Amino acid sequence: MDREDELLFYVQNRLSERDREAFEERLATDQILAAELAVLQAARNNFTEKKSGASELSVGWADLEGRMDAAQPTAANDNHPIRLGLLQVAAVSAIAVMAWHFVAVPQFAKTPDAFETVSQESDAHVLQVIFSPDATLAETAAFLTQFDGSISGGPSAVGLYRLRFADPEQLESALEAAKANGALFEFVAAE
Template sequence: MNNDDELLTRYVNGKLEGNQRQRVLDALVNDPDLAREAELLQALKQGLQHYENAGEPPIELGLARLKRDIQQEQNVSDTPSPRKRRDLFWKGLAVAACLVVVVQTSLVVFTGSDDTQWELLSGGGASDAAPQLQVAFAPDTTIAQLEALLQPHAAHIIEGPGALGIYSLRLPEDSDAISLRDQLAESALIEEVYLP
């Protein structure tokens, strides 16, 4: 048989008679591949007959199966995975952090506070009446030498060194900053000294 699909289909459906039927039977005996194809067609025919006997056409069953599978996928996607839950947690945390930053910024910008409320942690500030000096020490000056130089004048380092190596000194309130500046300028430990 020359793979005549139409003859094979008609044979499985019982529509062949006489010589044509005998020709297909001989071909099935001699060709195992053709025999397997006939078995497959016979199984498909029986499956279709089963659904027809049940009163449901196979197309509607396929549609019902498709709808069921889609519904199952939707149910699975409705419950977030642990990774999705973790991502949602971090996204929420990031949003909360952004809100905190916005609130803090608005409080600082829109409260209308004046600068007189602010003070340096070192205690010095614009409202401090104690005189101050700005000093640049020699690079090889030791801490012991600094203490020996500043202690007689009751001066304290309150800030520094800055980017240029300048320190801020606070003097006692009753001291004369100009005369102290002149005295410190004569020391070999000090490169520069000036009033701010």
């Protein structure tokens, strides 16, 4: 038997006469054992004093049980069939998908007036140019303003820009001026 069990059995008066005498002999010489016994006995005495109020606790417990029984019973786990929940989720999902397709998608599908796809033929007249590395923004803007043109695409991987003009006369005039202006353009070609 270990020391803790021996202490507990001594306090509970469960040791045999011979073990009790041996324990009391060791108790007389071992101060630590005596201190442990004193703590255990004090705890037991304190518990027995509090135990007298146990009847008050049982009355409190009975009162609590009575109030719990009188309360409206509610199910702790309301077991609705899972199918109902799944049907609700499926219905909400279907409504959301239909709303998306009939309300949102048509809003996105509208093409703006100025939008053209790459494969669509352009009704304007276009020059393809490569600007020289020394060309400034002011020179480029002045050239485009002079011929009422705009940049409609670029730069490509090789530095090619597309310049759009409203009519063929402006395109011809811009083509001649661009070929003559080697400081602004490295390459010029009509589409």
